[in-house]
Amino acid sequence: MAYHSNTLVYLVYTDINMDTLRILVVSQKGGVGKSTLSANLSVWFSEKAFKTTVLLDLDPHGSSSTWVREARSSDVVAEHCVLDDFDARRWLINCRNRVRRHVSKVEILICDLTWTSAMDPEVLYEFDLVVVPTSVSSIELSATTRFIETIGWVFKSKSGIPPTLLLCPSRVSEEELATDPFSARDFSVPFMLLPPIYNDDSVRQLFKKQFVFDVNESMAGQSYGRCAQSIQQAGNIHKQAARAVKVTFSDRRFLDTHNTKLSRYMAEKSRTQHPGNDKVIGKPEYSKGNTANKGRKNLSGLSKILESVIGPK
Ligand SMILES: Nc1ncnc2c1ncn2[C@@H]1O[C@H](COP(=O)(O)OP(=O)(O)O)[C@@H](O)[C@H]1O
Numbered sequence: 318m319a320y321h322s323n324t325l326v327y328l329v330y331t332d333i334n335m336d337t338l339r340i341l342v343v344s345q346k347g348g349v350g351k352s353t354l355s356a357n358l359s360v361w362f363s364e365k366a367f368k369t370t371v372l373l374d375l376d377p378h379g380s381s382s383t384w385v386r387e388a389r390s391s392d393v394v395a396e397h398c399v400l401d402d403f404d405a406r407r408w409l410i411n412c413r414n415r416v417r418r419h420v421s422k423v424e425i426l427i428c429d430l431t432w433t434s435a436m437d438p439e440v441l442y443e444f445d446l447v448v449v450p451t452s453v454s455s456i457e458l459s460a461t462t463r464f465i466e467t468i469g470w471v472f473k474s475k476s477g478i479p480p481t482l483l484l485c486p487s488r489v490s491e492e493e494l495a496t497d498p499f500s501a502r503d504f505s506v507p508f509m510l511l512p513p514i515y516n517d518d519s520v521r522q523l524f525k526k527q528f529v530f531d532v533n534e535s536m537a538g539q540s541y542g543r544c545a546q547s548i549q550q551a552g553n554i555h556k557q558a559a560r561a562v563k564v565t566f567s568d569r570r571f572l573d574t575h576n577t578k579l580s581r582y583m584a585e586k587s588r589t590q591h592p593g594n595d596k597v598i599g600k601p602e603y604s605k606g607n608t609a610n611k612g613r614k615n616l617s618g619l620s621k622i623l624e625s626v627i628g629p630k
């Protein structure tokens with residue numbers, strides 16, 4: 318099945334194999350503008366970038382999917398789904414399934430999620446871009462720093478292609494930005510900084526009526542457009558880099574752990590049969606049997622991406 322317009326157009330599964338750009342909009346904090354960004358971003362991708370787009374709203378409030386459904390008509394397919402089973406990684410598996418059922422069938426998937434400590438950061442591997450909107454006051458940035466520390470290992474992973482982290486200054490004023498709040502912080506994880514989204518009271522009034530990027534003459538309207546364009550560019554860079562990096566069998570096993578009894582057994586088995594195997598997991602394929610690369614250090618995810626874009630040093 319693939320989606321094309323408000324009226325669903327059903328196509329044969331096997332005919333479609335789109336390289337879906339999967340974008341997660343997430344933070345542990347409410348009220349920073351995740352749902353507003355998710356709703357506007359999904360319609361922007363559909364209408365300004367002409368992409369088939371799904372909005373997967375995992376927020377219990379369902380405000381982004383309501384916005385997309387109730388404002389003027391658009392081609393975005395909005396799905397609201399509350400995953401409230403946190404037992405034994407059930408949430409991770411349910412969330413993965415929700416995402417994967419859309420992958421390859423649409424060009425853009427945007428997921429709106431409020432993070433809680435019960436969630437498993439491994440779910441971030443389902444996405445190409447992880448967008449974290451954050452206010453820029455000192456307290457808010459400290460909270461964002463702590464949040465990024467808890468999920469940080471995903472972005473430093475040496476296995477496969479980690480997602481790209483994008484920080485989005487959200488609901489900010491020009492005065493706040495003048496203090497250059499980001500350079501004084503150490504986020505311990507490589508990230509790209511998106512153009513800021515300005516705080517504007519009119520945004521609240523547009524809820525369920527119009528999209529903010531439609532109001533082109535407002536500062537806020539322009540800032541949503543600029544932010545969406547940058548996310549699209551980051552997506553292009555990520556995809557280009559991901560295509561250039563070969564994923565080894567062991568990487569793939571790491572990425573595809575379904576936490577089934579069988580996969581746990583296999584992982585256990587390979588560890589006992591090949592002690593030290595854990596060190597091998599994650600070595601990029603080009604470092605094996607390639608004399609030119611001998612002696613090269615294991616590359617981090619970001620290094621892999623950079624190297625594949627600008628070429629080896
Ligand atoms: N750029 C903005 N300027 C002003 N108000 C905003 C902006 N973005 C969101 N809001 C308002 O802030 C509140 C929370 O936004 P929301 O997108 O629901 O945040 P979250 O999903 O992170 O909880 C809403 O009332 C919304 O209208």
Ligand SMILES: [Mg+2]
Nearest residue numbers: 351352376380
């Ligand atoms: Mg929300």
